[in-house]
Amino acid sequence: xxxxxxxxxxxxxxxxxxxxxxxxxxxxxxxxxxxxxxxxxxxxxxxxxxxxxxxxxxxxxxxxxxxxxxxxxxxxxxxxxxxxxxxxxxxxxxxxxxxxxxxxxxxxxxxxxxxxxxxxxxxxxxxxxxxxxxxxxxxxxxxxxxxxxxxxxxxxxxxxxxxxxxxxxxxxxxxxxxxxxxxxxxxxxxxxxxxxxxxxxxxxxxxxxxxxxxxxxxxxxxxxxxxxxxxxxxxxxxxxxxxxxxxxxxxxxxxxxxxxxxxxxxxxxxxxxxxxxxxxxxxxxxxxxxxxxxx
Amino acid sequence: xxxxxxxxxxxxxxxxxxxxxxxxxxxxxxxxxxxxxxxxxxxxxxxxxxxxxxxxxxxxxxxxxxxxxxxxxxxxxxxxxxxxxxxxxxxxxxxxxxxxxxxxxxxxxxxxxxxxxxxxxxxxxxxxxxxxxxxxxxxxxxxxxxxxxxxxxxxxxxxxxxxxxxxxxxxxxxxxxxxxxxxxxxxxxxxxxxxxxxxxxxxxxxxxxxxxxxxxxxxxxxxxxxxxxxxxxxxxxxxxxxxxxxxxxxxxxxxxxxxxxxxxxxxxxxxxxxxxxxxxxxxxxxxxxxxxxxxxxxxxxxxxxxxxxxxxxxxxxxxxxxxxxxxxxxxxxxxxxxxxxxxxxxxxxxxxxxxx
Numbered sequence: 001x002x003x004x005x006x007x008x009x010x011x012x013x014x015x016x017x018x019x020x021x022x023x024x025x026x027x028x029x030x031x032x033x034x035x036x037x038x039x040x041x042x043x044x045x046x047x048x049x050x051x052x053x054x055x056x057x058x059x060x061x062x063x064x065x066x067x068x069x070x071x072x073x074x075x076x077x078x079x080x081x082x083x084x085x086x087x088x089x090x091x092x093x094x095x096x097x098x099x100x101x102x103x104x105x106x107x108x109x110x111x112x113x114x115x116x117x118x119x120x121x122x123x124x125x126x127x128x129x130x131x132x133x134x135x136x137x138x139x140x141x142x143x144x145x146x147x148x149x150x151x152x153x154x155x156x157x158x159x160x161x162x163x164x165x166x167x168x169x170x171x172x173x174x175x176x177x178x179x180x181x182x183x184x185x186x187x188x189x190x191x192x193x194x195x196x197x198x199x200x201x202x203x204x205x206x207x208x209x210x211x212x213x214x215x216x217x218x219x220x221x222x223x224x225x226x227x228x229x230x231x232x233x234x235x236x237x238x239x240x241x242x243x244x245x246x247x248x249x250x251x252x253x254x255x256x257x258x259x260x261x262x263x264x265x266x267x268x269x270x271x272x273x274x275x276x277x278x279x280x281x282x283x284x285x286x287x288x289x290x291x292x293x294x295x
Numbered sequence: 296x297x298x299x300x301x302x303x304x305x306x307x308x309x310x311x312x313x314x315x316x317x318x319x320x321x322x323x324x325x326x327x328x329x330x331x332x333x334x335x336x337x338x339x340x341x342x343x344x345x346x347x348x349x350x351x352x353x354x355x356x357x358x359x360x361x362x363x364x365x366x367x368x369x370x371x372x373x374x375x376x377x378x379x380x381x382x383x384x385x386x387x388x389x390x391x392x393x394x395x396x397x398x399x400x401x402x403x404x405x406x407x408x409x410x411x412x413x414x415x416x417x418x419x420x421x422x423x424x425x426x427x428x429x430x431x432x433x434x435x436x437x438x439x440x441x442x443x444x445x446x447x448x449x450x451x452x453x454x455x456x457x458x459x460x461x462x463x464x465x466x467x468x469x470x471x472x473x474x475x476x477x478x479x480x481x482x483x484x485x486x487x488x489x490x491x492x493x494x495x496x497x498x499x500x501x502x503x504x505x506x507x508x509x510x511x512x513x514x515x516x517x518x519x520x521x522x523x524x525x526x527x528x529x530x531x532x533x534x535x536x537x538x539x540x541x542x543x544x545x546x547x548x549x550x551x552x553x554x555x556x557x558x559x560x561x562x563x564x565x566x567x568x569x570x571x572x573x574x575x576x577x578x579x580x581x582x583x584x585x586x587x588x589x590x591x592x593x594x595x596x597x598x599x600x601x602x603x604x605x606x607x608x609x610x611x612x613x614x615x616x617x618x619x620x621x622x623x624x625x626x627x628x629x630x631x632x633x634x635x636x637x638x639x640x641x642x643x644x645x646x647x648x649x650x651x
Binding site: 183185186188189190191192193194195196199203204207208210 | 348349350369370371375376377379380381383384385386387396397400401444445448
């Protein structure tokens, strides 16, 4: 509060300032230590295991309990592990395809849901939310049974289909509020100036939605890349997505290489999520991820 | 003048659920005119404009532009452009690209686009801001961009949906004058929707006063103001002293008051309930001329507002008239009436309107 005072005022005596500061930090302003401790404990439980994984990824020994010194040994091992590398490639492919597919369909669905004001439309809007609350294992088992029932061999393709289906809801939830906030007169203005309906959407509506579209694309990429449950139930034997490959590897004894892979995945995901939160700011406005950032 | 109207609405209706937003509207708008659709909110003026623009399909009737039936054509195939109430600028494009949008869609050559956009920005005095984004502009500037973006396409008709409603009063007055000047300069037919009767009176060549989906009266500003065709028009256009009574033999007997001589009117049967309307500024308080109707009443209120003073004069219990007097150089402070005094007032017979 003293900062806000104009410097031109005659300086009050020091004791007076101190007294005011003390009064300013009254009972209500003091931070209760218990709450600080609980918060610290929460973060410790949340991040310590991850920190341990990250630390031991740099271990020079093979041990998972004794830290022998800093080394990039396990990262080198990962880079030369063809099976893990091919799984990484598979995961990247799945994530990219799922991202593209779910963004295209999700944006279209968001546009449709906001503009379709029939009863069937609002019903579709509710049904669309179901994947968000369905336990992922149920979605996973159901997808697997569906593919089996249809006689489709499980493969990278089936993982992509399942992931797209599952991710559309996220894109639509993020985009829907943005679409609803659009001024309908803007698209009408495009029509008025000679644009066809499709041109109006492409030249005016989509650019206005771009920040939210990019943000949701990055989010979907990160979610799909990290996904295990759905991938586990819908993947074929070879090649397997990275998360499934890691799980299989752990069953036969934990290799420290996994620590290195896990740390890399974590770093990648953190970067992507940060990017998703940052993109709307790049466009100088609030974007589609208000739900995530709590803003 | 060209015999084919720029816009013709032929029995146009728009029905929402079971109510009519616009009901069997017939309207001709001559080419080159500044035409206003005036009315309170919900009177159907914006719906009418949207049907001309192609954003709303009439339930019945037809819309013609320059003699061509366009009822079934989408907005992008009509030779009209719109200035939207929200301006509806494209925020991701620069001012110049906003203005160029329509020309690009219509395949105009690049060099010509650059030239026409430049000229148009000059006309609306925004030449220095061509590369800026719409978000960085003030309300008045955004309004000009919207105008330039529509006018640059040289439409046969420009539709304006309350374009000045979001501006503050001073800017609004300034834009009224500018819009009128621009319209004269480009010679394009303007169809202007507004709920502000002052705005319509100052800017228009012709005004259609609308109420409940119908046109109450269509005419020049002077017609509509001086000779309102209905009670609604008289009360909506400015202030009117509206008094109800019964017509009998050249006079209207007010309810609980005296009979006002209004002269013999053809077409009104004795015993008909009518409204009598006299504008406050048409009532005199002194220097009566022969032939005027002169009555007396008690001053109940005096409201001084700079150039004018308004008196509320009670003619009879429950019948109060508002009288507007100019505070001219000759009028002295001490000559002004004060409350409780009995005064004489009068009007010329032609200023006393009898509305069925």
